[in-house]
Amino acid sequence: MWKSERCQRWLQQKHLKAYRFVMGQQNLLSTIRREVVKDGREVLWFHAASYGEYNVIRPIIKTLRNDNRRCVVTFFSSSGYMALMNENEKSHEVDNIFYLPLDMKSNVREFLDIVQPSKAVFAISEYWMNYLSELRSRGIPTYLVSMLVADSSYLLKWYGFPIRRAFKAFTKFMVLDERSKENLAKIGFNNAEVIGDPLFDNAIRIAKEPYQNTIIEKFCAGNTPVFVAGSVSDANDLSLVSSLIEHERDVKFLVVPHEIDAVTLHEVQEKIPAKSLLYTECTAYTDFTDVQVLVVNILGSLSRIYRYGNWAYVGGGFTAYLHSVIEPAVYGIPVAFGPRIERKTTPKEMVRRGIGAIVTTPEGLCYWFNQVREVREQEDVKSRATAFIEANANFTQKVCANIEQ
Numbered sequence: 001m002w003k004s005e006r007c008q009r010w011l012q013q014k015h016l017k018a019y020r021f022v023m024g025q026q027n028l029l030s031t032i033r034r035e036v037v038k039d040g041r042e043v044l045w046f047h048a049a050s051y052g053e054y055n056v057i058r059p060i061i062k063t064l065r066n067d068n069r070r071c072v073v074t075f076f077s078s079s080g081y082m083a084l085m086n087e088n089e090k091s092h093e094v095d096n097i098f099y100l101p102l103d104m105k106s107n108v109r110e111f112l113d114i115v116q117p118s119k120a121v122f123a124i125s126e127y128w129m130n131y132l133s134e135l136r137s138r139g140i141p142t143y144l145v146s147m148l149v150a151d152s153s154y155l156l157k158w159y160g161f162p163i164r165r166a167f168k169a170f171t172k173f174m175v176l177d178e179r180s181k182e183n184l185a186k187i188g189f190n191n192a193e194v195i196g197d198p199l200f201d202n203a204i205r206i207a208k209e210p211y212q213n214t215i216i217e218k219f220c221a222g223n224t225p226v227f228v229a230g231s232v233s234d235a236n237d238l239s240l241v242s243s244l245i246e247h248e249r250d251v252k253f254l255v256v257p258h259e260i261d262a263v264t265l266h267e268v269q270e271k272i273p274a275k276s277l278l279y280t281e282c283t284a285y286t287d288f289t290d291v292q293v294l295v296v297n298i299l300g301s302l303s304r305i306y307r308y309g310n311w312a313y314v315g316g317g318f319t320a321y322l323h324s325v326i327e328p329a330v331y332g333i334p335v336a337f338g339p340r341i342e343r344k345t346t347p348k349e350m351v352r353r354g355i356g357a358i359v360t361t362p363e364g365l366c367y368w369f370n371q372v373r374e375v376r377e378q379e380d381v382k383s384r385a386t387a388f389i390e391a392n393a394n395f396t397q398k399v400c401a402n403i404e405q
Contacts, residue, residue, distance in 0.1 A: 016261040020078035024099040029107065032098055033114050041070045045117035047100060048073070049126035051080035051300065052324055056123045056146045059201040059396040061094060064403065072115055074100040076126065079259070083300035103128040112138065119403060121145060129166045136169035143403055144173050146197050148343055149180040156183060164188075172402050176345050193402065196395035197346065203303060203330040204393055211304045214284045219252065219294045220308050226252045227369075228309035230302045231323035233258040236338065237315040238271050243362030244313075244369060245293060246273040253293045254305060258315060258323070260297040268295055303327040311372060313337065313365065317358075322347060329355055330389050332382030334372040336365060355385045 044064060048054040054073070065071045071094045075081040084097050101107040108130045120135055120142045127144065135142045154160045155167075164187055173192040175181050181192045220226050227248070229241040232255060245253050255276075257268050269276050276293035277286070288294075296305060303324070306312055312328035317338020325347050328335045335356045341347040350356030359365040372378060 016263075017078055017259065020082070021099070024078060024081065025102060028099055028101050029110050029114070032096075032101075032111065035096055035098075036072065036114055037070075037095075039070075041068055043070045043072060043115055043117045045115055045120045046071060046073045046094075046123070047120070047126060048075060048080060048123040050075070050077040051083045053123040053126060054080055054084060055202045055303070055324065056197065056199045057121060058093070059198045059205065060121065060145065060399055060403070063396055063400045065094070070095040072096045072098070072117065074098050076100050079299060087300055100128075103130045105130050105134075108134045112140075119143070121403065124148075127163075127166070129162065132166040132169035141171040141403075142169050144170050145399055146199070147173050147175045147180060147192075148177065148345065149175065149183040150342060151179070151183065152342070153183065156187060160187075174399055174402060195398045195402075196392050197326070198396045198399055199324060199326050200330075200389060200392040201394065201396045203324070203326045204389065206303045206327075207307065207330045209304075211307065213301070213305070215279060215282045215286070216254065216294065216296070216305065216308055218284065218286065219254075219282075219288045219291070221288075224250065224252050225310040226254060226308050227311050227313070228254045228256070228306050228328065229313045229315070230256045230306065230328065231258045231315040232256065232268065233315040233321075233323070234318060236318035237313075238268060240359060240362050240365045241313060242271045242273055244365050247366050248369065249274070249292065251292075254296055254308060255293055256296045256302050256305060260299065265295065265297055306333070307331050309333055310378060311336075311369065313359075317341065317347075325350060325356055326389075329385050332385040334368075334378065334381045336368050350388070353384050353388055355381055355388060 046057050046061060048057060061071050073094045081099055088094060088097060101111050112134055117140060120140055122144050124146045149155060155163055173184055174195045175192050176197055178194055181194055184192045232238055232241060241255060257264055265278060272293050274292040275290055276295055277291050279294060279296045279298055306328040310333060312333055312335045314323050314325050314335060314337045316323040317340055320340055320343055322337055322341060322344055325335050325337055329350060336359045337347060337356060339358050339360050347356055351358060357368045359368055372381060
């Protein structure tokens with residue numbers, strides 16, 4: 001269907017993410033067969049939907065990978081795949097990175113025949129029926145990390161039966177809170193353990209690593225404070241951030257869209273009520289004198305970019321997919337986000353501790369900003385954030401101990 005060059009060009013222009021997904025599936029199993037090396041080492045297979053979910057399992061991979069083990073990572077998301085491919089050229093933290101072949105029985109069997117994993121690890125909420133069924137039939141230990149089961153979860157409903165049946169493949173559920181463990185027990189799963197979020201360990205590691213970005217540092221130079229708007233995902237996020245930009249002319253803004261296709265970037269710059277530049281338009285010699293907003297259109301750097309901010313807004317909170325609030329919190333800065341946090345334990349705790357805040361309107365974001373504008377308030381938040389992060393460190397070892405059993 002997609003072999004027509006005209007179709008491919010149309011899809012690339014109009015739906016870049018879909019285009020990348022479609023192209024990534026072409027001859028995928030042949031690519032996997034060619035690139036997976038049979039060298040006698042044990043193979044661990046890790047799957048994540050997106051780059052954000054990969055960051056949950058990243059510290060697990062760093063702990064478990066050694067000279068006798070190979071780590072194969074698959075993604076459903078094209079942005080996650082591309083971000084890790086770019087990083088891995090320098091870091092070499094995993095052995096193979098692929099798109100996940102579509103969840104059809106023939107694909108699943110061929111994929112597992114090629115990769116031959118000794119264990120499989122899934123992140124958060126990404127699981128596929130045929131993969132789970134085949135993993136179970138082959139007796140391959142399978143783990144789900146950082147799971148959250150809310151009272152409203154479809155798993156607890158009558159129509160969740162097919163997923164519950166597939167879940168029998170999991171050797172262990174590593175959940176984020178007691179409520180999730182209780183809810184799993186209600187539907188017959190007593191193999192859950194409450195373990196914290198490895199994403200804390202990943203964020204802590206990144207914050208400690210040296211990082212320099214000449215363009216961003218030049219933009220942020222001087223005494224002007226900086227606001228980072230990360231993972232700006234939809235019109236709600238953009239409306240809130242744009243309003244704050246309009247009201248706070250004495251603040252510089254780093255705006256990092258979740259998607260960086262040409263259409264999205266055009267919409268972002270059209271909405272911003274101030275002079276802005278795209279990161280990819282800039283060099284070390286760019287004059288930022290009259291530029292209030294730098295739109296960062298590169299993948300995989302947001303967790304490091306937060307270090308340049310005095311405050312942060314995290315996008316996705318007007319959907320069920322709020323992005324990582326841990327990444328800015330690890331730098332001790334005040335964090336705002338949208339209201340849809342029912343699937344997340346960390347933002348709830350951040351609100352309770354006075355580190356984070358829910359905002360629902362442009363006026364609400366401006367009001368919150370004025371509350372944390374002064375240095376004294378920022379220092380108070382930093383103290384609370386530091387204690388919070390330290391209390392949630394080192395959960396990766398517990399996860400790895402379960403997988404190693």
